[in-house]
Amino acid sequence: MAVKEGSxxxxxxxxxxxxxxxxDYMNWLKKEKGLAFNDYQTLWEWSVNNVEDFWETQWEYFxxxxxxxxxxxxxxxxxxxxxxxxGAKLNYAEHAFRHARPDETAIISKSEIRPxxxxxxxxxxxxxxxxxxxxxxxxxxxxDRVVAYLPNIPEATIAFLACASIGAVWSSASPDFGSxxxxxxxxxxxxxxxxxxxxxxxxxxxxxxxxAVREIQEAIPTLEKTVVxxxxxxxxxxxxxxxxxxxxxxxxxxxxxxxxxxYVSFDHPLWILYSSGTTGLPKAIVQxxxxxxxxxxxxxxxxxxxxxxxxxFWFTTTGWMMWNVVxxxxxxxxxxxxxxxxxxxxxxxxxxxxxxxxxxxxxxTSASYLMxxxxxxxxxxDTYKLDHLKSIASTGSPLPPEGSEWIYxxxxxxxxxxxxxxxxxxxxxxxSGSPLLPVHAGEIQCRALGADVQAYxxxxxxxxxxxxxxxxxxxxxxxxxxxxxxxxxxxxxxxxFADFPGIWRHGDWIKITSRGSCxxxxxxxxxxxxxxxxxxxxxxxxxxxxxxxxxxxxxxxxNDPNGKDYMPLFVVLKADEELTEKLEKEIKQNIREHCxxxxxxxxxxxxxxxxxxxxxxKMEVPIKKILMGTPIxxxxxxxxxxxxxxxxxxIDFAKQG
Numbered sequence: 007m008a009v010k011e012g013s014x015x016x017x018x019x020x021x022x023x024x025x026x027x028x029x030d031y032m033n034w035l036k037k038e039k040g041l042a043f044n045d046y047q048t049l050w051e052w053s054v055n056n057v058e059d060f061w062e063t064q065w066e067y068f069x070x071x072x073x074x075x076x077x078x079x080x081x082x083x084x085x086x087x088x089x090x091x092x093g094a095k096l097n098y099a100e101h102a103f104r105h106a107r108p109d110e111t112a113i114i115s116k117s118e119i120r121p122x123x124x125x126x127x128x129x130x131x132x133x134x135x136x137x138x139x140x141x142x143x144x145x146x147x148x149x150d151r152v153v154a155y156l157p158n159i160p161e162a163t164i165a166f167l168a169c170a171s172i173g174a175v176w177s178s179a180s181p182d183f184g185s186x187x188x189x190x191x192x193x194x195x196x197x198x199x200x201x202x203x204x205x206x207x208x209x210x211x212x213x214x215x216x217x218a219v220r221e222i223q224e225a226i227p228t229l230e231k232t233v234v235x236x237x238x239x240x241x242x243x244x245x246x247x248x249x250x251x252x253x254x255x256x257x258x259x260x261x262x263x264x265x266x267x268x269y270v271s272f273d274h275p276l277w278i279l280y281s282s283g284t285t286g287l288p289k290a291i292v293q294x295x296x297x298x299x300x301x302x303x304x305x306x307x308x309x310x311x312x313x314x315x316x317x318x319f320w321f322t323t324t325g326w327m328m329w330n331v332v333x334x335x336x337x338x339x340x341x342x343x344x345x346x347x348x349x350x351x352x353x354x355x356x357x358x359x360x361x362x363x364x365x366x367x368x369x370x371t372s373a374s375y376l377m378x379x380x381x382x383x384x385x386x387x388d389t390y391k392l393d394h395l396k397s398i399a400s401t402g403s404p405l406p407p408e409g410s411e412w413i414y415x416x417x418x419x420x421x422x423x424x425x426x427x428x429x430x431x432x433x434x435x436x437x438s439g440s441p442l443l444p445v446h447a448g449e450i451q452c453r454a455l456g457a458d459v460q461a462y463x464x465x466x467x468x469x470x471x472x473x474x475x476x477x478x479x480x481x482x483x484x485x486x487x488x489x490x491x492x493x494x495x496x497x498x499x500x501x502x503f504a505d506f507p508g509i510w511r512h513g514d515w516i517k518i519t520s521r522g523s524c525x526x527x528x529x530x531x532x533x534x535x536x537x538x539x540x541x542x543x544x545x546x547x548x549x550x551x552x553x554x555x556x557x558x559x560x561x562x563x564x565n566d567p568n569g570k571d572y573m574p575l576f577v578v579l580k581a582d583e584e585l586t587e588k589l590e591k592e593i594k595q596n597i598r599e600h601c602x603x604x605x606x607x608x609x610x611x612x613x614x615x616x617x618x619x620x621x622x623x624k625m626e627v628p629i630k631k632i633l634m635g636t637p638i639x640x641x642x643x644x645x646x647x648x649x650x651x652x653x654x655x656x657i658d659f660a661k662q663g
Contacts (some may be wrong), residue, residue, distance in 0.1 A: 009411040009447045012519070016414065016423065016445040026441035027307045032201055034067055039636035046442045046452060052459035057480050061300065061456065065091070068303045069105075070296075072096040073269060080481070086503060087488075087495070088481035091296055095269040098295045099171035100301055101303075103131060105314055105339025111638045112336065113160050114317065114364045117346035118207040119237065119398055122363060125160055130167075132263050133160075137168035140260035144231050146198060148173030148268055149275070154324065155181055155202040156217060157346040161235055161253065162324050163333050165201050170276060170295065173268040174310050177278040177290075177465045178326035181206045181213070184600040185221040187545060191280045195227040201253075205238030208603075209348040212238055244590070272296030273487045279327055281430040281533075287546070289501060293433055297483035301434050302334035309454055310368060310424065311397070314339035315384040319348050320370030320399070321357060325602070326539050327430045328370065328401070340368075355384050358417075360451040362390035369395060371408060372402035373425075374571060378408050380412040387417050397422040399439065400533070404526050404565060407448035425450045431502070431514055432484045436476065436512070437524040449523040456482055459524075461516050466506050473517045473527055478510040485510075528565035531627065535563065536571060536604040543626055549600040550575065553593050555583040560616045562630040563609065574633075576608035578616055587613040611659075617652040632656050 009015075023029055031469060032049065035041040043049040053060040058079040065076075072094040081089035085135045095279040106112070106127035125133075146152060152169045156162040156178060169176040172562035177195060179188045181203055192200075200222065205214040215238075223229055235253040244250055251259075273294040280288040306312045318335040319342075322328035335342040343364050349357050349371070358379075361369050379386070386392065398413055398421055405425050413423055424439025427450060438454045445451060461474030468474075487638045489498050505511045515527035534541050541563055550559040558578040563571060577593070579585065594606045617625040644650050 009407050011448040011525075013407070013411075013447040014444055015410055015447055016421070018422065018441055018444070022422075023442055026311050027313065028309075028441055029309070031067055031308060035063065035605045038066075038605065039063065040576060046440050048454055050453055050522070053455040054480055055427040056340060057456070061090070061483060064300050064304055064438040064456075068095060068300075068307070070094075070299070071100060072272075076272070086499065086508070087385050088485070089273070090294075090481075090483045091272040094272045094296060096272065096296055096299070097173075097267040097269055098299050099167045099265070100267040101128070101299055102170075102334075104337075106131060107314075107339075111341050113163065113342055113344060115160050115344040115346075116360060116364075117157065117159060118210065118348070118351065119346075120159070123160075123362075129158075130164065131265060133164045134171065135265035136257045136260050137164055138171045138265060139262040140233075140256045141172055141174060142167055143198070143260055144199060146172065146174050148270060149175060150199075151175045151177060151195045151197040151278070152199045152201070153197040153224065154178040155183075155188060155200065155215070156235065156324055157181055157203060157237070158323055158329060158344050159237070159343065159346050161201075162329075163336075163342070163344070166277075166333060167336075171265055171267050173270045173274060175275040175278060175281075175292075178324040178329070180323035180602075181215050181218075182208065182323065183325055183602050184549075185218040185225075186549075186600040187541075187602065188218070188222055189225040190287050190545065191290065192222065193226050195278055197226065198228060198230050200226075200229050200232045201235065202232060203235045203237040204242030204244060207238065207347065209351045215237065216243055216247070219244075223248060223250060228272065242473075259538045270295055275487065277330065278490060279330070279430045280304055281432060286497075288541075289492075289497060291431060291486045292488050293484055294487050297485070297487070298330075298334070298433060299337070301432070301482065302331065303337055305331070305434050305438065305457060306334060306338050306340075309426070309435065309440060310399070311422075311441045312338040312340045312368065316340040316367045316396070317343050317365055317394070318368045318370075319343035319345070319361065319364070319366045320523070321345060321372065321375065322370075323539075327428075327433045330433055332370075336630070350378065354379060354382055355386055355389065358384075358386035358390050358392070361395065362392055365394040367394050367396045368399065369397070370399040371402070373405040374402065375399045375412065376400055376405060376409050380416070385416045386622070392418055397424045397439070399424045399426055401426045401428070401435070404528060405448070409445045410445070410449075427514065427524075428454075429514075431486060431512070432482060432546055433482035434482075436478065436483055437516070437526070443523075446523055449519065449525055451524075452522055453518070453524060455475060456480075459516070459518070461464055461518050462506065463510075466509070470518050470520050473515050475530055476512045476514040476516040476526075477506060478512065490638070529563070532563065534573065536602075538574065539604050541601055541605050543624075544573075545601055546597060546605055547624075549596045550577065550593055552600070553589070553596055555579055555589055556593065558616045560613070560624055560626065560629065562633060564627055564630065564633055573605075573607045575610045576613045576616070577610060578613055585610065613652075613655055615649055615652045617656070618648045629656050633660050635660065 077093035426435035428435035
């Protein structure tokens with residue numbers, strides 16, 4: 007019999023609670039501030055009702071190094087564009103090396119190309135120092151953009167920390183992204199320097215990316231230099247590229263053992279992430295050095311319980327915000343664990359084997375990976391020791407109750423399941439784990455400290471024990487400082503504040519239980535989230551409708567109750583065209599090359615016409631609701647439709663399951 011939603015699966019022992027960073031912080035609050043909290047809920051309430059006091063304690067508890075320090079904590083309590091810690095100057099990279107232990111391991115890494123390797127803090131420091139010296143030699147100054155087309159390997163971490171140390175602005179994309187997708191992102195921010203691999207290996211297959219790098223170079227005229235990292239081949243054919251220097255030469259020609267930190271303002275850009283909407287280019291989200299530093303210290307110390315003795319892993323690529331979160335594991339002195347390749351190659355339990363081999367203590371993955379293990383009857387606990395495993399975290403999509411149960415029955419009985427959900431927009435989690443709280447099947451333990459998350463009805467009323475729009479009522483330091491190139495911040499406002507003025511609407515469905523736990527029910531908008539990588543439907547349509555035979559298209563992503571994502575693509579073909587196997591392959595290949603392999607649809611169906619509004623907008627959200635079982639009268643406003651008869655097909659489609 008399947009476990010019931012909300013069933014108790016695990017409770018922390020008193021020893022586990024007392025040894026946690028969160029318990030230490032609460033003891034510190036009592037001793038230093040005279041603030042006593044008996045449980046997590048009262049601590050959370052204080053953190054969101056006393057925003058300035060809470061974030062000031064983060065600054066003090068984590069002993070943030072700044073020169074000069076701040077003049078005030080928060081300029082205004084409004085959510086859009088709140089000004090934090092004005093006057094303070096600091097450096098993210100300096101804090102990444104604060105807990106360095108020269109001869110101990112900073113990074114453990116493995117890929118389908120490279121064996122498991124360890125890098126000491128000393129080696130990391132020297133590599134970062136040398137790369138930073140190289141950036142300066144190339145004339146890269148604070149505020150200049152450096153972009154990377156790199157996999158999740160140590161060189162990406164090295165290059166990022168080098169950028170942060172000198173105040174340059176980092177932005178990265180995974181090499182499995184097609185050149186068009188990369189150009190749509192990088193071209194906006196006018197970078198001066200590109201770092202790229204020649205190719206990568208995934209699922210045992212080699213993918214040469216030199217042509218993609220050339221296309222990126224040709225499309226971005228601001229690039230003055232490209233550093234090529236031979237990864238797939240020792241001698242990549244990069245002679246067609248311009249202004250190229252190989253990684254090893256770039257390091258060797260700028261060899262340095264001393265890293266100088268450029269102190270920048272609290273809101274100085276640290277990196278640019280991308281989150282797509284349904285129209286236009288991907289949003290280029292700019293986040294500040296100080297905001298990310300504070301938010302990630304809070305998130306990783308209190309909600310992930312990272313300590314210097316931890317080995318912190320999350321399966322991710324450099325195109326997903328979880329890569330940025332993993333790198334921030336260095337802020338806590340933890341060893342970060344990196345993997346590049348397929349999580350299911352050469353076998354489905356590859357990541358569990360890797361966790362065992364690397365003595366991973368905090369294991370982060372996607373709900374879809376955990377469910378794939380469950381559905382294939384994998385029992386990692388029988389095959390691998392996993393003695394060091396302290397917690398398992400999942401994100402990217404909701405983890406259903408049976409997924410939670412599978413972990414305790416098949417991986418490890420005494421493990422903390424710390425599922426999280428958040429967003430690229432803040433590069434953090436709004437709802438997260440807590441070492442103080444029990445774990446219930448299908449639920450996320452709590453709302454994160456400092457995150458005033460509520461579930462709202464359409465008329466802006468907070469609700470509990472029922473599904474509503476996820477909103478944030480108070481500002482957080484890692485909120486975007488702006489979108490790159492966003493005139494008058496119009497797109498910023500439209501993205502988050504159009505529905506509830508002055509209140510951040512995130513675009514997720516959430517239910518907050520009366521005991522404070524949470525459940526996420528997927529996107530409430532039409533953005534496609536596959537394995538944590540959010541891509542706008544406009545990008546997918548661009549790739550699909552680039553195929554000659556296709557007239558128009560509609561794509562939706564459906565969260566199955568069993569934890570599987572199902573993404574059907576509906577296409578309108580030109581006259582006399584048929585949906586053949588050959589055409590399906592061409593469409594899928596175009597999406598794979600120009601968007602990402604993650605966004606290849608599960609199935610493709612031919613339709614006569616795409617449902618649209620009176621002004622011609624594709625009706626993605628209403629169709630998604632219909633396919634998920636919402637009654638037609640609740641899913642669609644017929645009066646706003648140009649072609650209501652087109653709904654008949656989707657109603658029949660939903661009935662067929």
